Amino acid sequence: MLFIDLVNIISREFCCAKDVYNRILQLFGIAGLGAMVRPLGAFIFGHIGDRYGRRMALTIAILLISIPSSLVAFIPSYSKIGITSTILLLAIHVTQGIALGAEQGGSSVYLIEHLPNKKKLGMFFGIISFGRSIGILLSVIVVIICKKNTDFNAWGWRLPFTFSFVLGLISAYSVYTLGETPAYEENRKQRNLSDLPIIELIKRYKRALILAILISVPVNVVVGFTIFLRTIAKEIVSVETYVTTYVNEIVLIITSILMPVSSIALGMLADKVGKERTTILFTVITMVLCCPVLSTAYYYKSYLIIMLGVMALSIIERGINPIGIVAAELFPTNVRFSGVSLSRNISYALHGGFTPMICTWFTITFPQVNFAAGLYVVFCLLVSLVAILQIKPQDKKFDWS
Numbered sequence: 001m002l003f004i005d006l007v008n009i010i011s012r013e014f015c016c017a018k019d020v021y022n023r024i025l026q027l028f029g030i031a032g033l034g035a036m037v038r039p040l041g042a043f044i045f046g047h048i049g050d051r052y053g054r055r056m057a058l059t060i061a062i063l064l065i066s067i068p069s070s071l072v073a074f075i076p077s078y079s080k081i082g083i084t085s086t087i088l089l090l091a092i093h094v095t096q097g098i099a100l101g102a103e104q105g106g107s108s109v110y111l112i113e114h115l116p117n118k119k120k121l122g123m124f125f126g127i128i129s130f131g132r133s134i135g136i137l138l139s140v141i142v143v144i145i146c147k148k149n150t151d152f153n154a155w156g157w158r159l160p161f162t163f164s165f166v167l168g169l170i171s172a173y174s175v176y177t178l179g180e181t182p183a184y185e186e187n188r189k190q191r192n193l194s195d196l197p198i199i200e201l202i203k204r205y206k207r208a209l210i211l212a213i214l215i216s217v218p219v220n221v222v223v224g225f226t227i228f229l230r231t232i233a234k235e236i237v238s239v240e241t242y243v244t245t246y247v248n249e250i251v252l253i254i255t256s257i258l259m260p261v262s263s264i265a266l267g268m269l270a271d272k273v274g275k276e277r278t279t280i281l282f283t284v285i286t287m288v289l290c291c292p293v294l295s296t297a298y299y300y301k302s303y304l305i306i307m308l309g310v311m312a313l314s315i316i317e318r319g320i321n322p323i324g325i326v327a328a329e330l331f332p333t334n335v336r337f338s339g340v341s342l343s344r345n346i347s348y349a350l351h352g353g354f355t356p357m358i359c360t361w362f363t364i365t366f367p368q369v370n371f372a373a374g375l376y377v378v379f380c381l382l383v384s385l386v387a388i389l390q391i392k393p394q395d396k397k398f399d400w401s
Helices: 008-016 022-034 037-052 054-075 085-112 116-149 157-176 181-189 198-203 207-214 217-236 241-273 275-300 304-320 325-331 333-352 355-365 372-389
Strands: none
Touching: 008 022, 008 217, 008 355, 022 037, 022 085, 022 333, 022 355, 037 054, 037 085, 037 198, 037 333, 054 116, 054 157, 085 116, 085 207, 085 325, 116 157, 116 217, 116 241, 116 325, 116 355, 181 333, 198 207, 198 333, 207 217, 207 333, 207 355, 207 372, 217 275, 217 304, 217 325, 217 333, 217 355, 217 372, 241 275, 241 304, 275 304, 275 325, 275 372, 304 372, 325 333
């Protein structure tokens, strides 16, 4: 989240291009390379999670995310050590990318398998998203406090990264003390653990893996698109800096408050009307909104319109989130950690990680079509909708009680 909030500053500090758009493009390229290694992390931690336990895999992954993040605070800028600063930032992104190969999908599996009432998975999955939303809110608050009390552009932006280490230790300790999931323990007692879960996954569950990759696209693309919108907002709108800062802070605080509430409310809706139906509904809404938001913002040169679009898409994304439960349902317990982690991270590597970069490229290449970036998002979501409609009842593996 901090990288999203501070994209403009980080690109200025660690990238070598002279103009703003190309610096941002370089930074998104670094982030994209970090995304590309996520499937590798899913291979590594998927094996650990399915063979040796979800708890072990997640504890290691959380530490490998938080510790490198805190190191960003100590990297000298490009103006001081040149390309070495860019390489160090890339190394951090790659390390985190490998760890996120476990955390993103694995945390969902870990918490879902712990839930006592599988008939209310949507609501409980909303609670999981609630926790992540609180993390986003804390990130926003820390950044605002640092802006008010430090020379933020010079050095104050580094302070929020130092808190990552403390939060990582707390999260790792929470996972470690919570224990192993009942579904994994049952499989272990019955000696039903796979020796090579990734190999078994690819051999026996190809259809499930392909479907899970495709249905994971909307969440990844929408998140990437909102990152793109927030990044270009100040560059396409000619307003005073204090205005953009004020609007940005107000909208982000409101969004961070609404996201936890919408996570639970839309999770309950998914329990009532169905996870697939809810995902389809909010995916279509996203397809309808993304191009008009861009076009209107460019036409009126309105920073507020862009940020309201970010707020709307961030809340709508919570309605797409229940598809993560469907992805988990496609795999049996002995390969579920690998299946969910690998599918989600292949999807992220192909779409989410590079979405901001691709959208920026569309903006630079087709300046006369101000909604060109939105067309890429629409195409990705359309492909995913087709995949969701292909899921059949016999595709689901309900063995996690």
